[in-house]
Amino acid sequence: MRKISTLSAIIVLLLLLIFGGPLFDKKLSISQSINNLLSIPSSRQEFEDKIASLEAENLKLRKQILSKDGIDSVSAKVYSSYPLNNRSEIAISAGKKNGIEVGDTVVYGDNVLVGKITNVFKSSSIVTTIFDPSWEISVRIGDNEVDALLSGGNELTLTLIPKEIEIKPGEKVVSAGSNIPYGLKIGIVRSVSDIPGGVFKKAIVEPDFQIRQLRDVAIYH
Amino acid sequence: MWQFIISATIVSLTAFIQTTNLVFINGLKPDLVLIVLAILAAIHKEWKIRTPLALIAIFILKFSPMINWMDVIFAATVFMAMSLVDYLPWKKLVNIIVSIMIGTIIINASAIISVVFIEELLLNLIISLIFFLVINNLYAKIIKTQKNRF
Numbered sequence: 043m044r045k046i047s048t049l050s051a052i053i054v055l056l057l058l059l060i061f062g063g064p065l066f067d068k069k070l071s072i073s074q075s076i077n078n079l080l081s082i083p084s085s086r087q088e089f090e091d092k093i094a095s096l097e098a099e100n101l102k103l104r105k106q107i108l109s110k111d112g113i114d115s116v117s118a119k120v121y122s123s124y125p126l127n128n129r130s131e132i133a134i135s136a137g138k139k140n141g142i143e144v145g146d147t148v149v150y151g152d153n154v155l156v157g158k159i160t161n162v163f164k165s166s167s168i169v170t171t172i173f174d175p176s177w178e179i180s181v182r183i184g185d186n187e188v189d190a191l192l193s194g195g196n197e198l199t200l201t202l203i204p205k206e207i208e209i210k211p212g213e214k215v216v217s218a219g220s221n222i223p224y225g226l227k228i229g230i231v232r233s234v235s236d237i238p239g240g241v242f243k244k245a246i247v248e249p250d251f252q253i254r255q256l257r258d259v260a261i262y263h
Numbered sequence: 264m265w266q267f268i269i270s271a272t273i274v275s276l277t278a279f280i281q282t283t284n285l286v287f288i289n290g291l292k293p294d295l296v297l298i299v300l301a302i303l304a305a306i307h308k309e310w311k312i313r314t315p316l317a318l319i320a321i322f323i324l325k326f327s328p329m330i331n332w333m334d335v336i337f338a339a340t341v342f343m344a345m346s347l348v349d350y351l352p353w354k355k356l357v358n359i360i361v362s363i364m365i366g367t368i369i370i371n372a373s374a375i376i377s378v379v380f381i382e383e384l385l386l387n388l389i390i391s392l393i394f395f396l397v398i399n400n401l402y403a404k405i406i407k408t409q410k411n412r413f
Binding site for chain 2: 049051052062064066072073080122128129133163168256
């Protein structure tokens with residue numbers, strides 16, 4: 043009797059794993075509830091970060107209301123983030139029913155680039171973020187708008203920077219890729235280094251956000 | 264029965280926590296589910312208990328409605344880690360740690376030669392030791408309570 047009930051439980055779990063797709067959204071909202079329950083800001087710095095991000099979002103929303111050229115965007119909650127370290131993805135609470143499409147750009151706060159939509163379901167979507175190892179886009183650095191290539195990963199790296207061009211730590215990095223709105227903030231240059239024997243140099247970027255800060259994002263069509 | 268319920272609760276909670284933004288340490292997520300399953304494999308020797316626990320974790324961690332290659336790799340890694348706990352010739356704690364390290368290497372096979380990977384290995388090692396102490400003591404108390412009852 044026990045053997046049969048154990049076998050039945052295993053079969054049910056296997057079926058859930060293979061055919062449990064419709065439960066995906068429910069699972070994400072449970073993740074979000076646990077996240078909200080356990081994420082009590084434990085330090086003054088976290089409160090200050092939260093206030094800063096809310097002020098930035100408020101400013102952005104005011105600009106949109108006053109602007110004659112409104113931006114077509116949808117806002118969404120961040121449900122959860124990819125559980126392993128070999129990818130950087132987040133699940134958000136907007137999907138096909140909100141008009142979201144693969145390739146849409148996702149931003150945070152005051153036009154800070156988060157990533158792109160890579161999978162869309164009925165009421166949720168998966169976003170590949172700029173921290174994903176496969177992420178690559180063209181960017182521009184500083185007031186001189188120096189072209190470079192941004193590669194994702196735990197550390198954001200700028201490559202293909204001509205050796206003769208001077209780049210200083212603190213210079214702003216913005217998006218300049220195709221299929222992404224121009225000028226979205228990515229971060230600032232943290233350090234610059236020469237590649238021995240190469241014609242280019244590389245730089246490390248300090249991003250404008252961390253995945254763990256994300257609660258609300260906006261999706262641009 | 265009670266031991267299975269407690270284990271299933273620990274695995275479910277750990278898996279849900281691993282999908283949140285709470286567990287980032289220096290930009291990295293430790294492989295909490297792999298650690299918990301390897302430790303529970305040392306406590307539950309029967310596969311009829313280990314299998315449902317692993318399947319629960321894999322279902323919760325699945326990051327899309329469909330099954331993709333990463334889900335299969337993760338499932339294979341988890342079952343392999345639980346098997347290694349039995350087959351490695353050393354003490355229980357060492358077997359657990361080695362199986363978690365091998366599991367971490369397999370999951371991150373594309374980025375082994377990197378500082379980030381070394382950090383993740385160290386993080387998993389430290390958390391394994393902490394979780395082993397907590398879970399082992401918890402189950403020692405449960406077993407003692409059950410023995411006293413009978």
